[in-house]
Amino acid sequence: MNKIYLSDSGPKVSPAIYGFYRWREDEATVANVERIVQLSLELGINTFDHADVYAGYQAETVFGKVIKTSSVKREDIVLFSKCGYNVPHPTRPEMRVAHYNTSSKHIVASVEQSLKNLQTDYLDVFLLNGLDPLSDLEETALTLRRLKESGKIKNIGVVNFSVFQHQLLSSYLHVPIVTNHIELNLLNTTAFDNGQIDYIKQKYIRPLATAPLAEGRIAESTERVPLRVRAKLEELAQKYQVHFESVAIAWLTKLGALPLIGSSNEQRIRNIAKAFEIDLDHQDWYELYTASKE
8 A cells, every 4th residue: 555644744654554552351362452553564564553541541551562572673663652631441530431631741641651651752643532611722732843843743633623623622722733633534514514624634634534334234234324334335346346445445445544543354455455455436436425325
């Protein structure tokens, strides 16, 4: 895969990104993570997305061990991580309820811990995983700028920010936001309706699509709309001589979006990578979009 710029200000990344957001705690073993990392690199995916909370707060640590003992050079991979959304866990007894925290103190502690876990000196992109309405936004923005100036984070991104939240943080930050991770797939196209896609493009950012295959629902759901979408995908799969999941991803890439892979199923990951060989016809794109509507 040819590397592309994440935005007009962001780093070069692989056009598909692997993320650990769907991993269960019991999956996050060195053997499993190593298997996925090696497969990703084999397919040309060199960009990996983390968060402090993934896989019961373990994903970063296991990934760091895998990279440390491999022949992969740090400069050959792109690392994202994030903080802001906190969930209760036996290792975090102080967290009584799921909540957001984007305070300066929490951000600094999270960045330091992520660097330690991933065994690296810097994060290529650090993201706020949601916005805490109780945090001092001016202090939050100042902290992010100082971390960027220190070199510990190279770029700043956000996750699931509405247009207004994106604008609000930008007004305090005064440095570019290089990505907004949003849910986008053929079973969830609300980003077209709520202005997220338009605003992201206005800022010269590529949409980064989480759950690009709707967490398996495109392949497995027996509900009316997924069945209709799958039927159209299977029809087009014959035309392009690929798996129908590859066509679903090609629908996203036609838009300029980058799929954020969350599956640990090797064949599904290969199907996603195959999408980059498809030049989806303009009207085929709209036929799929029409099929996705209620």
